[in-house]
Amino acid sequence: MTTAKKNALxxxxxxxxxxxxxxFLLASTSIIGTIVPQNNPFDFYVERYGFKTARFFQLxxxxxxxxxxxxxxxxxxxxxxxxxxxxxxxxxxxxLIRRDVLAVTPEQLTKFPLNSEQHLAEEAPAxxxxxxxxxxxxxxxxxxxxxxxxxxxxxxxxxWSRFGLYVVHSSxxxxxxxxxxxxxxxxxxxxxxxLFAFKGSVMLPxxxxxxxxxxxxxxxxxxxxxxxxxxxxxxxxxxxxxPKTYRSKVTVLERGAPxxxxxxxxxxxxxxxxxxxxxxxxxxYQDYQAILKKKDGSAxxxxxxxxxxxxxxxxxxxxxxxxNRERQGEVTRQLKIWFTDGQGEPSVFWMHxxxxxxxxxxxxxxxxxxxxxxxxxxxATKDPGVDxxxxxxxxxxxxLYIAFFLSHRRIYVLVQPEERGCRLLFAGDANKNRVGxxxxxxxxxxxxxxxxx
Amino acid sequence: xxxxxxxxxxxxAYLLATAFYLGLFLFKIERFGLIGxxxxxxxxxxxxxxIGLRWYESYRMGVGHxxxxxxxxSLVFFAWCTACFYLALEYxxxxxxxxxxxxxxxxxxxxxxSFADRMDSKINPLIPALQSNWLIAHVATCFIGYAxxxxxxxxxxxxxxxxxxxxxxxxxxxxxxxxxxxxPVLDDLTYKTIVFGFMWLSAGIIxxxxxxxxxxxxxxxxxxxxxxxxxxxxxYALTLHARFTREWRGRRIAWLAMLxxxxxxxxxxxxxxxxxxxxxxxxx
Numbered sequence: 001m002t003t004a005k006k007n008a009l010x011x012x013x014x015x016x017x018x019x020x021x022x023x024f025l026l027a028s029t030s031i032i033g034t035i036v037p038q039n040n041p042f043d044f045y046v047e048r049y050g051f052k053t054a055r056f057f058q059l060x061x062x063x064x065x066x067x068x069x070x071x072x073x074x075x076x077x078x079x080x081x082x083x084x085x086x087x088x089x090x091x092x093x094x095x096l097i098r099r100d101v102l103a104v105t106p107e108q109l110t111k112f113p114l115n116s117e118q119h120l121a122e123e124a125p126a127x128x129x130x131x132x133x134x135x136x137x138x139x140x141x142x143x144x145x146x147x148x149x150x151x152x153x154x155x156x157x158x159x160w161s162r163f164g165l166y167v168v169h170s171s172x173x174x175x176x177x178x179x180x181x182x183x184x185x186x187x188x189x190x191x192x193x194x195l196f197a198f199k200g201s202v203m204l205p206x207x208x209x210x211x212x213x214x215x216x217x218x219x220x221x222x223x224x225x226x227x228x229x230x231x232x233x234x235x236x237x238x239x240x241x242x243p244k245t246y247r248s249k250v251t252v253l254e255r256g257a258p259x260x261x262x263x264x265x266x267x268x269x270x271x272x273x274x275x276x277x278x279x280x281x282x283x284x285y286q287d288y289q290a291i292l293k294k295k296d297g298s299a300x301x302x303x304x305x306x307x308x309x310x311x312x313x314x315x316x317x318x319x320x321x322x323x324n325r326e327r328q329g330e331v332t333r334q335l336k337i338w339f340t341d342g343q344g345e346p347s348v349f350w351m352h353x354x355x356x357x358x359x360x361x362x363x364x365x366x367x368x369x370x371x372x373x374x375x376x377x378x379x380a381t382k383d384p385g386v387d388x389x390x391x392x393x394x395x396x397x398x399x400l401y402i403a404f405f406l407s408h409r410r411i412y413v414l415v416q417p418e419e420r421g422c423r424l425l426f427a428g429d430a431n432k433n434r435v436g437x438x439x440x441x442x443x444x445x446x447x448x449x450x451x452x453x
Numbered sequence: 454x455x456x457x458x459x460x461x462x463x464x465x466a467y468l469l470a471t472a473f474y475l476g477l478f479l480f481k482i483e484r485f486g487l488i489g490x491x492x493x494x495x496x497x498x499x500x501x502x503x504i505g506l507r508w509y510e511s512y513r514m515g516v517g518h519x520x521x522x523x524x525x526x527s528l529v530f531f532a533w534c535t536a537c538f539y540l541a542l543e544y545x546x547x548x549x550x551x552x553x554x555x556x557x558x559x560x561x562x563x564x565x566x567s568f569a570d571r572m573d574s575k576i577n578p579l580i581p582a583l584q585s586n587w588l589i590a591h592v593a594t595c596f597i598g599y600a601x602x603x604x605x606x607x608x609x610x611x612x613x614x615x616x617x618x619x620x621x622x623x624x625x626x627x628x629x630x631x632x633x634x635x636x637p638v639l640d641d642l643t644y645k646t647i648v649f650g651f652m653w654l655s656a657g658i659i660x661x662x663x664x665x666x667x668x669x670x671x672x673x674x675x676x677x678x679x680x681x682x683x684x685x686x687x688x689y690a691l692t693l694h695a696r697f698t699r700e701w702r703g704r705r706i707a708w709l710a711m712l713x714x715x716x717x718x719x720x721x722x723x724x725x726x727x728x729x730x731x732x733x734x735x736x737x
Binding site: 016017019020023024026027030031033034035038066179199238240242243244245246265266267269276278279280379380381383386389390393396397400401404435 | 652655656669672673675681684687699
């Protein structure tokens, strides 16, 4: 590649036009994935859009467009654009902030955006001292030099704010780096370790344990290196029937020995050894766990039971069964129970699932609890890039604040002796929020005026 | 008195404020502007009390949560943010006439929340996905941003109207928009409002990402709501770059401010009503 060509390429990537064009392309192409449903099987698209369109979609990876080669390519170009832009412009900014604040001539001062000239009756040295005190009082750490024509004071504030823009740009790169580090595709292809970063899930029945989960994409088996046991899953409801809590009680086991027992709820995940488990779904089974005891505590039994099956409990002298149930979807809310202790008419009654019911019988009081059996659906995620992403987000907010709300301000005062008294020249400029700075500038001058009067 | 009555009072106050601000714009009667401002202020007071009361009522029902959890509540909050943002702007820049363009948005949002069939104004308990401390941070940051973008869109419209009137020398048109702030002021205000909104939108997207990671184990899943929020972000980023580096001013920025608001509107409404996704609880 010749230097000229290299420069042309560098120039292209350093250009803001390219940035604008890429922002436009990213914004407009992103719309596609919000209209065409994502990540469905090929047949879905054939049925919905016809075979030809579906093939066309497949060709362009539209069904998974945010991971497609062209969308990732756009993001890559965007990242290169950001990097090259910054490489080109940061040296200019460094030069700008390292510049000697006093390296201006009195003539240049008269061309500053903010300018004000005054003539005082006071002698120049006294006026200079006044200016020195005033600037210091208002937080301007002025440097000064004497020139042939008098004293020059120069002070600047917020010069570092010129980096704000680049803080925002690098924050985007940090976020993208974090996203790469946490991507399962990168874990596969670059690190050759599927366990480095993954998103998986597992459906774990109550009372069972697992030492692996399955990748959400591709279904690959991922070994956790420890085991997770589901002690219990429960749904709580509000009075109006809306779900209030989905809760899994789980125990982590290392080589078969329990390490910790925790409850996982939506918004309350469990993190263990870098892997985070989230409550994401559940599966109700159509069989039940029954716990029956005599109230006096003399006997207790537990049984797995299904609808329309009679269970006998000879030790407690009782027989019972479920004869009907009221369900919401697949979740059982109430059960109709048939119960006898062999004396008198059997009891038939409705009871709530998961709640203890007391049954008064000639032979004593029995306590019965019937719980539906569930499997809890847990999502398991390992994302080593999250901290980087969060760091990038913080950096972005800080950068935006610096870039938009802080400015580089300079203020100069020239004190020139005259035949009678002296001439004061105020000059100032700010790279942002000129209106606000002008107010401050004029205030400073009026303070000096007041002092003199 | 319960919160729905107070919301009703706020809505009426905003409608009247709209009428007076429009009166100021059309008939140039200064006193109308003052009345409009006072009515808007009264509306904000009533609405603030109503939001607080609704919050309190939810605790009395035993399902306590901030009133930011469905379309009705978010629309009410949007109206509140926009009204507050506008009055702050009016106070700072001393131009009442902008109310004729912003207050209608507030009044329409409140009226739509109160009367549309699809709005459910009942206080419902929180589903498990919404039970998080991030709820307030996420919704508040987003809606402060939306409010600023609504105002920026209105400023863009004012700019275009005034510019058109100035280009056509007919006296009639001219007198109507003559009272609007000068074009450079409108341009500067539009830009500043966009910057303000952009900060909050960024914060809203970030808080949303953190929350999503807490609840679902992924901070970004290209769900339609997420995607449209980033589209909106790209659009405003483009606007800011065009202004900073390509010196776009005036008409083009005004158009972009309006286009940006269309994207905000779609992110907020369109996604909930037209597309399906993780944010579907916002659709009622």
